[in-house]
Amino acid sequence: MARPRNAATDLAILDATRAELVEKGWSKLTMAAVAERAGVAKTTLYRRWPGRSEMVVDAVAVLFDELELPDRGSLQSDIEGVVLSFASLMSRPEAKTALMAVVAESTHSPQLRDRIRTAVVDRQKRLVRQGRLRAQERGELPADRPDSAEDEQLIDLTFDVVAGAVVHRVLVSDEPVDEQWAAAFALLLVGGITAVSG
Amino acid sequence: MARPRNAATDLAILDATRAELVEKGWSKLTMAAVAERAGVAKTTLYRRWPGRSEMVVDAVAVLFDELELPDRGSLQSDIEGVVLSFASLMSRPEAKTALMAVVAESTHSPQLRDRIRTAVVDRQKRLVRQGRLRAQERGELPADRPDSAEDEQLIDLTFDVVAGAVVHRVLVSDEPVDEQWAAAFALLLVGGITAVSG
Amino acid sequence: MARPRNAATDLAILDATRAELVEKGWSKLTMAAVAERAGVAKTTLYRRWPGRSEMVVDAVAVLFDELELPDRGSLQSDIEGVVLSFASLMSRPEAKTALMAVVAESTHSPQLRDRIRTAVVDRQKRLVRQGRLRAQERGELPADRPDSAEDEQLIDLTFDVVAGAVVHRVLVSDEPVDEQWAAAFALLLVGGITAVSG
Amino acid sequence: MARPRNAATDLAILDATRAELVEKGWSKLTMAAVAERAGVAKTTLYRRWPGRSEMVVDAVAVLFDELELPDRGSLQSDIEGVVLSFASLMSRPEAKTALMAVVAESTHSPQLRDRIRTAVVDRQKRLVRQGRLRAQERGELPADRPDSAEDEQLIDLTFDVVAGAVVHRVLVSDEPVDEQWAAAFALLLVGGITAVSG
DNA sequence: CTATAATCGAGACGGTACGTCCGGTCTTGTA
């Protein structure tokens, strides 16, 4: 009760973390370097996060909140838009290197898995819901059936398909996501959703 | 003229690497432990691979060669089959932890990116081609147009969608890929491909 | 402001160094073994000394401070005494193996040469000065001429002759320094000094 | 029986050893480097010497055979001469670094100690005997008493004093042996020997 | 004039230690 933590310090640390990620990448990211860059002692880092991975998850999570779903007039266009902006996010070095790394770490740590899910995954499903709702308003998709588990599953499925395809294209196949690819993907997805929902 | 390298040593090392991956996971995998388990000196590892990542790529790559595409009678069923067997592969601890980790590392190393592409990605596209061919023989899909770049792109797209969705579901969303999910996914994908190709 | 170095650690390390020298000898002395024996991390060694040789010089230097020159009543006897006690020092395994080794190393390192000179050589010249002074008080030797470079050179010469002869006898010729040898040597040296100074 | 060893190879190896000693010093001298420099395989080295130390002793021993004792007309002058030529030998980098190093090693190896004694020490005592004989012929010293252990001991003592003083001056005290020092030393030694033998 | 057997070059190999780096904890003094 004597002295409260300095809130600005958190931001400085997360900024420093992202900067180091850009310059060095995940495996060369050291706590000491982040601390020095943030003008902070190593102790302070460990007082706030249990380890490197958790800190990086938090540092990267905010990037995902920049994603939006502007109304481009059709489901097809909306998908194209979100694919392109997600791809551009995944092309930023601090995002691509960190995301895969923490996912890798998470395979041996349930705590980390939870942190990723709450900080990244769940927060972005909103985009799928929003796009679906908008398409229903436009009459492109039928309205949700009340309490339908199938509808809920379709949302999850759509999320994994969109996010997975983009991540795989960019990071594993190592090919660019350009407008042409986004269009082809959106066409495929709309076709599939229509077939399933129709 | 000089003493040749022992070919069996390579196999012993890669076996040891996979075993250590299962027990310790990527971040606790040490060269010394792999060497000891393989009954080999650390030097020998470094004589054959430039680093941990490259060695792990080679160790994991062979797992992907186990994937097959048995003829289950329809495109929909074929997709369900490959999704399930791929998901079962991605659930093996040595595959999931290693794959994400090397992809993360690869974001800062073109050499590693190439190695992943040739050792893993390119080798598995055969499954997509094979499934497509079979569907065409069954009359489920129209035949390829000669020298069509579009057909080629559709193959790549399909590959990223299938592999990406499964990987994302298993590793990021952290949800199981069961028969129900495989069926829903296959339905969506067949719908999309039909719409696009029709 | 920051945490200060633990002074007791220095002593523990030097003790461990001497113990390892006794058991293993110079060429089998490893930093890791010293660290473990001292209950200290290897890092701590390197934080305090640039390398093995420097550490060993410091570890051995204190042994030389044990040397004394008890008044045995005559120059001849004083020399016999110091020769015997120096020889007994040079027979201790930690001294003999270490001293020659660091001298060997020093031939390629001016820094090390300086360290040896200040830590060992200069500190022991006091014995020669003391013995000379005592002999002068007894009237065995004429008093120093003021500001005489010759007197100073004679001190250095005596030091090299005494120390050199003992070291060479023990380490190179590999013969024991017993009372008989000490007496013969002292006789020779007193004869020489008297001839020169007379 | 079948094929004899190439004798020229021995010389090439010892030459290479000395050259490496000059350039790198003892502690940076590697068997691989010597082998390459001699145009020879590492195996060949180990076929001829049990280890580095033994090889270096042989490489350096020949240097000592260059020492001679030209007749300069008096015991005093003869001593000055041998001191200067021995000092010039001890100033050569391959000799100084190697000699101390093998002596250090020898403290833990009787075999090595023997090799040093036969290859270096015993071979050089001839110089003392020769100088003594010459001084006796000149009438500077009384003739040997038959079967006198004392005379024998005086030879050994003289050897240790001369060699020890020079080595200590050059390597430990790190001061030059010039004509002035040689003269002062010779004066001291002649005084001592005369007093003892008188 | 072979054939036979040791020598030789090259370099892979199992080891051991190196000196460095980093993670995470701890101990100081200052604010």
Add this chain to the structure above:
DNA sequence: TACAAGACCGGACGTACCGTCTCGATTATAG
């Protein structure tokens, strides 16, 4: 109490040599 500074332990890193080994290829002698 929070914090900066940095010492500290532990442990892995990638490198360098060691001394041994396995290879073919190359001789010099014995048959």
